Amino acid sequence: MQKNILVRNNVKVFGNGTQPMLFAHGFGCDQNMWRYITPAFEEDYRIVLFDYVGAGKSDRTSYNAERYSSLHGYAQDVLDVCEALELQDTIFVGHSVSSMVGLLAAVEKPEYFSNLIMVGPSPCYINDADYIGGFERKDIEELLETMERNYIGWANFLAPNIMGNADRPELGQELTESFCSTDPVIASQFAKATFFSDNRKDLFKLKVPSLILQCSEDIIAPVEVGNYLQENLSNSTFKLMKAKGHCPHMSEPEETIMYIKEYLG
Numbered sequence: 001m002q003k004n005i006l007v008r009n010n011v012k013v014f015g016n017g018t019q020p021m022l023f024a025h026g027f028g029c030d031q032n033m034w035r036y037i038t039p040a041f042e043e044d045y046r047i048v049l050f051d052y053v054g055a056g057k058s059d060r061t062s063y064n065a066e067r068y069s070s071l072h073g074y075a076q077d078v079l080d081v082c083e084a085l086e087l088q089d090t091i092f093v094g095h096s097v098s099s100m101v102g103l104l105a106a107v108e109k110p111e112y113f114s115n116l117i118m119v120g121p122s123p124c125y126i127n128d129a130d131y132i133g134g135f136e137r138k139d140i141e142e143l144l145e146t147m148e149r150n151y152i153g154w155a156n157f158l159a160p161n162i163m164g165n166a167d168r169p170e171l172g173q174e175l176t177e178s179f180c181s182t183d184p185v186i187a188s189q190f191a192k193a194t195f196f197s198d199n200r201k202d203l204f205k206l207k208v209p210s211l212i213l214q215c216s217e218d219i220i221a222p223v224e225v226g227n228y229l230q231e232n233l234s235n236s237t238f239k240l241m242k243a244k245g246h247c248p249h250m251s252e253p254e255e256t257i258m259y260i261k262e263y264l265g
Helices: 002-008 071-084 097-108 137-149 151-163 169-180 184-195 200-205 223-232 253-264
Strands: 012-014 020-024 046-049 090-095 113-119 210-216 236-244
Touching: 002 071, 020 071, 020 097, 071 097, 071 184, 090 097, 097 113, 097 200, 113 253, 137 151, 137 184, 151 169, 151 184, 200 223, 210 223, 210 253, 223 236, 236 253
Parallel strands: 020 046, 020 090, 090 113, 113 210, 210 236
Antiparallel strands: 012 046
């Protein structure tokens, strides 16, 4: 069973330390997106990388549409990896939707985790009364309809906008290629699970300390979202980054590393 999970999620373990740092990629991405960050930590930590089922070099035959129809299915991937490797005292680093996946995992099995580091997190993407998530529901519905009609066109339009940093088009190009390499059916289901998720009621359940890394000028997670998280996550630390766009681990790795190291002390 353990071996199957390590193959299923394409798990890679390296580094000279003992405390695990588990890195979880965002929508349309894979573990390769962490390559600018992990070298700064591999001397002091045990680095664990993986791909969610359906992403990267995971075993796509293990994909189950019912399991992955909600973020709980992805949280189960995280818990499966923790169990297979017998991880304890884990520093979980999650990008974007993986921040909430990590939160769900840590609420269910807090004994696995020492800290959650959330890079560009959002508990809910849809505006709701006084809550600003950044999108109207109809915007999300149109986005997903376009995605199902013309996935490649959708990826070519959206990925560079998510990345930001238009002066460095190679960053947007890498994200576009990553989106385009994902199975469109799986990507569509992950997008629905992501953009229709609402984890605001789960925030108060988290007992594990967290770091919120909020980007400036992020179309996916506006600053209001970061402020909301800080107010509603007990034992949280909030940092507003100079980094623009939604992927600071790729666009501004030095700043990302600096805040993580500062937080871990």
